[in-house]
Amino acid sequence: MISFAITPPQYIYICTRMTVRKKMLFEASQYHRMLNMDLNQISRFIGENGYEEIKELGRTQSGITLIEEALSRNLARTYRNVLNATPGSLQYLMKRFLSKGDIDNVLAIMRGKEFHIPSSQIQKILLPGGTLSLEKLNQLLSLHDNHEVIQNLVDWEYYPLLADKILIPYQKGSFADLENTLYRHYYERNYALGKSRIRIWNSILPYIRYEIDIINLKNMFRIKAGSRVEDIRPYIIPGGNIQSSAIQDVFTTQDKEHFVKFVKEAKIQIIFSQVLEDLNCDPVSCELDTVDQIWKRWYERKVPLFLVMVGINRVRLHHIDSLARRYPFSVLPILSYLENKRYEVTNLRAIARGRQFEQDPEEIKKYLVM
Amino acid sequence: MPYITETRYTRSELLAMRKRLQIAEKAHRLLQMKHDGLIHEFSSFAPQVKKELDFLIIRHTRARTLMIAGFMVEGSDALTLSANSVESLIHIDLHTRKIFGVITPVIEGIDIKSDLVFRGYSLYNTSLITDDIVDTYEDLVEAIITYSAHESTLKRLLVEIERIGRRVKALENIVIPQISHAITVMSRARDELEREEHARLSHVKKGRQRNDAH
Numbered sequence: 001m002i003s004f005a006i007t008p009p010q011y012i013y014i015c016t017r018m019t020v021r022k023k024m025l026f027e028a029s030q031y032h033r034m035l036n037m038d039l040n041q042i043s044r045f046i047g048e049n050g051y052e053e054i055k056e057l058g059r060t061q062s063g064i065t066l067i068e069e070a071l072s073r074n075l076a077r078t079y080r081n082v083l084n085a086t087p088g089s090l091q092y093l094m095k096r097f098l099s100k101g102d103i104d105n106v107l108a109i110m111r112g113k114e115f116h117i118p119s120s121q122i123q124k125i126l127l128p129g130g131t132l133s134l135e136k137l138n139q140l141l142s143l144h145d146n147h148e149v150i151q152n153l154v155d156w157e158y159y160p161l162l163a164d165k166i167l168i169p170y171q172k173g174s175f176a177d178l179e180n181t182l183y184r185h186y187y188e189r190n191y192a193l194g195k196s197r198i199r200i201w202n203s204i205l206p207y208i209r210y211e212i213d214i215i216n217l218k219n220m221f222r223i224k225a226g227s228r229v230e231d232i233r234p235y236i237i238p239g240g241n242i243q244s245s246a247i248q249d250v251f252t253t254q255d256k257e258h259f260v261k262f263v264k265e266a267k268i269q270i271i272f273s274q275v276l277e278d279l280n281c282d283p284v285s286c287e288l289d290t291v292d293q294i295w296k297r298w299y300e301r302k303v304p305l306f307l308v309m310v311g312i313n314r315v316r317l318h319h320i321d322s323l324a325r326r327y328p329f330s331v332l333p334i335l336s337y338l339e340n341k342r343y344e345v346t347n348l349r350a351i352a353r354g355r356q357f358e359q360d361p362e363e364i365k366k367y368l369v370m
Numbered sequence: 371m372p373y374i375t376e377t378r379y380t381r382s383e384l385l386a387m388r389k390r391l392q393i394a395e396k397a398h399r400l401l402q403m404k405h406d407g408l409i410h411e412f413s414s415f416a417p418q419v420k421k422e423l424d425f426l427i428i429r430h431t432r433a434r435t436l437m438i439a440g441f442m443v444e445g446s447d448a449l450t451l452s453a454n455s456v457e458s459l460i461h462i463d464l465h466t467r468k469i470f471g472v473i474t475p476v477i478e479g480i481d482i483k484s485d486l487v488f489r490g491y492s493l494y495n496t497s498l499i500t501d502d503i504v505d506t507y508e509d510l511v512e513a514i515i516t517y518s519a520h521e522s523t524l525k526r527l528l529v530e531i532e533r534i535g536r537r538v539k540a541l542e543n544i545v546i547p548q549i550s551h552a553i554t555v556m557s558r559a560r561d562e563l564e565r566e567e568h569a570r571l572s573h574v575k576k577g578r579q580r581n582d583a584h
Binding site for chain 2: 115127173175218223235350
């Protein structure tokens with residue numbers, strides 16, 4: 001499985017390199033400056049601050065298209081650079097983490113083939129930041145149908161699931177099923193890596209568990225609000241700190257006390273309190289009102305406001321940063337850098353789109369994860 | 371252009387004209403009732419459609435706001451990907467119903483609201499904003515369908531009100547007055563004829579009496 005182990009100096013080197021890169025990401029003051037710029041100024045500003053793609057694409061594109069395309073390409077380039085920079089088993093681990101992008105890309109191509117979406121449109125949304133290169137993705141895109149696409153993915157780690165799940169001729173809902181299966185598999189394998197006996201990988205376990213918890217809770221709220229299914233277990237990823245059975249129990253409950261107990265035990269209250277504090281809620285009343293607010297939206301089958309979810313992303317980012325500080329020479333500083341980079345791209349896009357739609361700077365600020 | 375062009379001052383013509391007047395008055399009464407009924411229907415329906423239009427504008431504004439938020443949070447690529455993934459289709463049932471004889475469309479959307487887990491996109495690589503956008507657009511489609519059916523009904527009622535109104539006015543101001551006038555003229559003419567006949571007969575009678583006396 002692993003070609004060679006890596007030495008401590010290599011670890012120190014790569015982790016230090018990532019920490020330095022993380023320091024070079026945009027700071028809050030720079031975001032605040034950009035909030036008052038127009039699109040041309042933003043593209044020039046980010047072009048002068050590490051986003052070389054602006055210069056490359058500037059001849060053919062302009063405005064928001066230029067910025068979005070440049071941001072996507074830059075993110076993909078960053079992922080591939082990190083993948084190439086990491087040695088040995090770390091590279092294996094990074095491949096495992098970045099294979100999430102491959103799932104998105106492959107399914108976008110397959111959906112395009114199935115629903116006859118023009119290849120040019122699909123090509124625009126591909127983000128070659130995973131293990132499948134841009135050349136490979138273009139080759140898949142040029143194929144005739146999904147049967148050929150699957151046949152050309154024999155070497156891909158998810159090939160058995162792909163071949164097993166997808167039905168030809170296509171049946172409605174197959175892609176969603178397949179996508180759910182692939183993502184579940186992705187998280188389960190990452191969890192298994194964290195649980196493995198290899199010491200250097202153990203450090204990622206708290207991060208994976210936290211990530212799984214957030215996904216499960218998010219999906220629990222989403223399904224409660226948007227679906228009539230009674231059994232949530234097929235949508236729960238095992239391995240989190242919160243047990244699947246506990247989530248299923250609370251999913252069907254109509255009892256406030258049961259729900260409040262779950263919220264307190266699952267430590268959701270802390271996350272939500274932090275989020276509400278971020279949204280300028282008075283800390284004292286926040287603490288008192290959090291459970292009531294969550295219960296109210298839960299009982300009315302409403303999802304939490306999406307701004308709360310932006311807040312949860314903020315809390316999640318801080319959590320991974322704190323884990324990276326706790327384990328400075330592990331895979332976590334690399335993951336922390338990648339997550340921060342991803343949110344930098346998200347923030348820049350939010351600013352650019354916000355300015356495009358002439359949103360108020362204070363309004364745009366609510367969408368920034370920093 | 372006069373409604374009645376040629377008249378013969380015969381008794382049968384007069385009776386026929388009186389019959390026409392009766393029919394015209396009856397038609398006027400019925401059309402007037404239909405006109406009033408349509409106006410009543412229109413005036414009770416219009417505020418509802420206005421509310422639906424306001425509701426539609428609100429939903430459209432909300433959808434646009436959420437779409438902006440979606441572009442800001444997810445980006446156009448992720449939104450395109452999610453949009454391409456949606457497999458649930460909306461079916462539209464179209465049939466008609468009659469209001470005072472006016473054929474109006476009834477448009478009903480079937481399966482507008484989709485269940486989250488059957489929409490076609492994965493729960494793991496989409497966010498809550500995607501759900502919010504889909505929900506809002508489903509609400510918007512629902513509002514568009516309801517409004518379009520009712521707006522179309524309102525337009526057809528309006529056309530019918532104008533049409534019936536024209537007829538009522540034509541009966542009221544042209545047809546009935548002209549027939550009444552024609553009847554009056556005929557009656558007078560017939561009276562005149564009767565008087566002439568009476569005078570002629572008197573002359574004949576007097577002539578005969580004179581001849582008999584000689």
